[in-house]
Amino acid sequence: xxxxxxxxxxxxxxxxxxxxxxxxxxxxxxxxxxxxxxxxxxxxxxxxxxxxxxxxxxxxxxxxxxxxxxxxxxxxxxxxxxxxxxxxxxxxxxxxxxxxxxxxxxxxxxxxxxxxxxxxxxxxxxxxxxxxxxxxxxxxxxxxxxxxxxxxxxxxxxxxxxxxxxxxxxxxxxxxxxxxxxxxxxxxxxxxxxxxxxxxxxxxxxxxxxxxxxxxxxxxxxxxxxxxxxxxxxxxxxxxxxxxxxxxxxxxxxxxxxxxxxxxxxxxxxxxxxxxxxxxxxxxxxxxxxxxxxxxxxxxxxxxxxxxxxxxxxxxxxxxxxxxxxxxxxxxxxxxxxxxxxxxxxxxxxxxxxxxxxxxxxxxxxxxxxxxxxxxxxxxxxxxxxxxxx
Numbered sequence: 001x002x003x004x005x006x007x008x009x010x011x012x013x014x015x016x017x018x019x020x021x022x023x024x025x026x027x028x029x030x031x032x033x034x035x036x037x038x039x040x041x042x043x044x045x046x047x048x049x050x051x052x053x054x055x056x057x058x059x060x061x062x063x064x065x066x067x068x069x070x071x072x073x074x075x076x077x078x079x080x081x082x083x084x085x086x087x088x089x090x091x092x093x094x095x096x097x098x099x100x101x102x103x104x105x106x107x108x109x110x111x112x113x114x115x116x117x118x119x120x121x122x123x124x125x126x127x128x129x130x131x132x133x134x135x136x137x138x139x140x141x142x143x144x145x146x147x148x149x150x151x152x153x154x155x156x157x158x159x160x161x162x163x164x165x166x167x168x169x170x171x172x173x174x175x176x177x178x179x180x181x182x183x184x185x186x187x188x189x190x191x192x193x194x195x196x197x198x199x200x201x202x203x204x205x206x207x208x209x210x211x212x213x214x215x216x217x218x219x220x221x222x223x224x225x226x227x228x229x230x231x232x233x234x235x236x237x238x239x240x241x242x243x244x245x246x247x248x249x250x251x252x253x254x255x256x257x258x259x260x261x262x263x264x265x266x267x268x269x270x271x272x273x274x275x276x277x278x279x280x281x282x283x284x285x286x287x288x289x290x291x292x293x294x295x296x297x298x299x300x301x302x303x304x305x306x307x308x309x310x311x312x313x314x315x316x317x318x319x320x321x322x323x324x325x326x327x328x329x330x331x332x333x334x335x336x337x338x339x340x341x342x343x344x345x346x347x348x349x350x351x352x353x354x355x356x357x358x359x360x361x362x363x364x365x366x367x368x369x370x371x372x373x374x375x376x377x378x379x380x381x382x383x384x385x386x387x388x389x390x
Contacts, residue, residue, distance in 0.1 A: 088155065093119070095136040103139070103345065104187050106293055106302045109239040117236050118184045125181040127166035131188040134159030138195050142344045153199060160192055171220075179228035180237050186218050190305040191345050193217075198347035206349040208356040211330075212319050218308040219316060243306065245292035254295075257332060257371035258288050264368060268325045275325065279314040283329060286310045287336075294336045299343040303336050324365045331357045335372035351376050 097115060105111035122129035137156035141149045167185060170178055193214045197206050204210070233241060261284050269277030286307055293302035318326035334357070337350030354376055358369060 089133060092133045092136040092140070092155075095140055096132050100132075100136045100139045103135075103191060103301055103343075104305070106243075106300060109242075113237060113239055114184075118180075121180045121184065125178060127163045127170070128181040128185055128188075130159045130163035130166070131185050131192070134163060135188050135192050135195070138192060138199075139344070141199065142195075156192075156196070160196075163188075174227050176228060176231050179232055180235065183222070183232060183237065183240070186222055186309055187305050190214055190218050190308050191301060194304065194349060195345035198345070198349065206347075206352040208330075208353050208360075211349070211353050212316070215308045215311050215319070216316055218305070219311055219313070222309045243289070243302075245289045246296045248292055248296055251295075253371060253374075254291070257335075258284065260368070260371075261329065261332060264325065264328065272325075274318075274323075276312075276314040279312040280325070280329065283310075283312050283315050287329070287333060291336050294339050298339050299346075300340065301343060301345065303333075304340060304343075304346060307333055322360055324361055327357045327361055328365065328368045331369050331372045335375040338372075338376045 096119060101114040101118070102111060104114050118128070119132065122132050134156045137152045137159060141152035141156060144152060163185075167182075170182070174182055193210070194206075196202060197204055197210065229241075232238065262281070265277055265280045265284060268275045268280075287303075290303040290306045290310075293300045293306075315326055315329065319330060331354055334350040334354040337346055337353070339350075340346045341348065341350060354369075354372055358366070358373070361369070
């Protein structure tokens with residue numbers, strides 16, 4: 001009994017927070033701790049326990065690697081600041097992935113590009129990331145209640161301003177490292193400019209001058225990006241260049257409208273010295289092919305952004321000088337814009353700009369607006385009756 005008592009007394013009783021044997025021997029207990037046992041177990045172990053743990057780890061490489069990782073992470077945590085999360089930006093990225101990216105897609109292939117690949121490109125291109133966050137915030141300002149609308153709108157404008165500032169600095173230096181970002185940013189700019197103007201209470205609403213500015217910026221970006229078109233066509237952005245119109249049965253009124261536009265183009269080429277018939281022929285062809293997407297899916301942005309990006313230099317010049325034929329072509333574009341009015345980015349753009357064009361055109365040009373006026377206001381409207389009387 002005496003021997004057994006001495007052996008027991010010499011051993012740690014492993015009682016917490018202090019074992020009786022260690023206290024009697026006036027030795028420091030290996031289990032002594034000021035904190036709760038849950039944490040103490042990881043802070044201090046007995047020699048016997050440590051040897052057992054090492055043996056187990058040597059027998060199992062996985063346990064050894066986990067132990068090493070824990071030690072590394074523990075050291076890192078004690079020497080670095082705990083990272084913070086920007087919840088607003090995370091919410092905007094989620095908004096892009098779940099909804100906003102689809103605004104710019106026309107099929108499954110292009111949807112994948114906008115949803116994933118454009119976002120991946122933005123991870124190392126700040127102006128594109130700000131553009132994505134800005135458009136997503138603008139979208140949220142339309143989806144959320146009125147109490148939070150001003151908050152998201154303010155965030156959207158802040159991201160847009162930063163994006164344009166950085167973007168403008170890179171316009172003179174387009175290369176393979178930023179060509180994808182430049183190309184996709186053009187689509188974001190068109191959507192943002194259109195969408196921000198139809199926000200309730202916006203001080204910069206739809207107008208002819210604003211639409212021409214959108215065309216000018218979008219075409220400018222596209223022209224610069226064309227320097228890298230060969231590279232882009234071989235990249236994962238190639239689906240964005242493949243614009244194959246959907247098959248459909250064309251309504252007779254639209255077929256007639258395009259036929260009259262083509263005839264007027266030829267007539268103007270014969271009568272007006274400055275008129276570039278070939279350039280307008282391409283513009284009318286682009287408008288026709290892109291309009292198929294609107295007819296099949298009225299809320300599609302393919303025509304809205306596509307025509308803005310592809311408008312010829314000659315057409316933009318004539319629009320800036322308010323030449324009648326250019327205004328007539330744009331009026332037809334407005335007719336398709338009005339078809340897409342339920343898209344949150346489009347809204348009243350078509351009707352407002354068409355009304356401005358009506359006011360600008362000379363009386364002998366008014367009858368060329370028959371189709372867009374009928375499309376926007378209907379055959380029985382006052383605007384249509386005035387048109388027919390002119």
